[in-house]
Amino acid sequence: MISGFSRSCAARLLAGAALITTAACGAGSANTAAEGGKPEVVAAFYPLQWLTEQVGGSDVQVTSLTAPGVEPHDLELGIQQVTAIRNAALTVYVKGVQPAVDDAVEPDTSFDAATAVKTIPAGEPAGEPAGEHAEEHAEEGAGEHAEEGAEEHGHEVAYDPHLWLDPSRLATVATKLGERLAAADAPHAKAYQDRAARTAAALGALDQELAKGLGTCETRTLVTAHEAFGYLADRYKLKQVGITLDPxxxxxxxxxxxxxxxxxxxxxxxxxxxxxxSPKVAEVLASQVGAKTAVLDPLESKPSGDYLSAMRDNLKTLQTALGCTA
Known part of the structure; x- marks a missing residue:
């Protein structure tokens, strides 16, 4: 894990950073890289990569720190990845998912998506609806269970970081990301804002599909390999029961x-x-219950399609498993 990585303004300039922010160098508004180069934006893992590509469009160069098929929670940064963060105009991440990234980013050139939305506590107790528990802990300052869950999960946060599994929250992140890119790259501000609006609208349409498709189900209990689906459960009034808190x-x-x-x-x-x-534990549980297993994608890595198609595949899986009628 890379920790305490400092970056001076001069180092950014020598490294050819795409943008120079006001807070970082005490200068005016950010400028694009020399010779018409595109600002480089680093996304921590797939859902943020997809979102950044949608909002940034052709005006930015997007790279991901987490390769396809790699568990994001296990990411360790190499020199090349640290250099990418150092040189980037912006790093888009969710604090609590990848401790190595949390340690490497700096406030002036990073955007924590969790700051854009209302989060829910980590580690929802088995058998309790996510939405009800979230409201209770919002009033109690996240509560003892949330703090214990965060510690067990290896996070330095008391909330569940898997916010991208709620399209309505991700739509809010898209809007905020568009504002951040527009402020940093004024010549393309309108393009960022327009793309952010289109992305938010697409996510809003997906949200409506999920709400309708999960509106009436025979059961609303979601038994998952680990507790990654709290936001989905919270949004669509399901009850998540994780076999484990983390994978x-x-x-x-x-x-x-x-x-x-x-x-x-x-x-x-x-x-x-x-x-x-690994499906082994879930298969053992299924055999005890007399149930079958099915894959529900937490979208921590790139799917065969994209974010929207993978979430629609999840909807179909949920409708079949929960006995839902649209």
Whole structure:
């Protein structure tokens, strides 16, 4: 893990940074790179890469720190990646997902997507609706359970960072990202704002599809490999029950037994696995419950299509598993 990485204004200039921000150098508005080069924007992992490409369009050069098929939570930064962050006009990330990135970015040239939306506590207790629990802890300052969950998950935050699984929240992030890019690159400000508006509209349409498609279901309990779907559950009034809090944690036999009991009592017919996590534990649980398994993509890595198509695939999977009728 890279920690405490400092960058002076002179270092940015020598490295050929795409933009020079007011806060970083005490100068005027940001300027594009020399010789008409595009501003370089670094995205921490896939959903943010997709969003940045949509909003930035042809006016920026977007690169991702996390290669396809790599678990974002496990990312360790190499020299090349640290250099990319150092030289970037902007790094788009979510604090709490990747500690190495949290340590490497600097406020003047980074955008934490979690600052743009209302977050929910990490580690929702099994059997409790995400929305209700989120409201309770919002009043209590996130609460003891959220703090414990954050510590167990290896995060330095008391909230669930998987905010991209709620399209309505991601639409808000798109708008804020457009504002950030417009302020940094004034000549292309309107283009950023227009693309941000179109992206937010597309995400709003997806949100409506999910709300309609998950409106009436035989069961609303979502048993997942780990607790990555809190925002989806919160938005669409589902109840997330994670076998583990994070993909690196091996569940105890007691935990598996608890989840199996709850799944049986609530008529769960499907245990959800993930694209980057071994399905073995979920398969063991499914055998105990008499259920089947299905893949629900947390979109932590690039899918076969894009963010929108993958979320629509998730909707179809959920409708089948939960017995939903649109």
């Amino acid at each position: 690196e944690t091996e569940p105890s036999p007691t935990r598996i037994s608890e989840v199996a009991k709850l799944a049986k009592s609530e008529g769960v017919t499907t245990i959800f696995t993930e694209t980057l996590v």
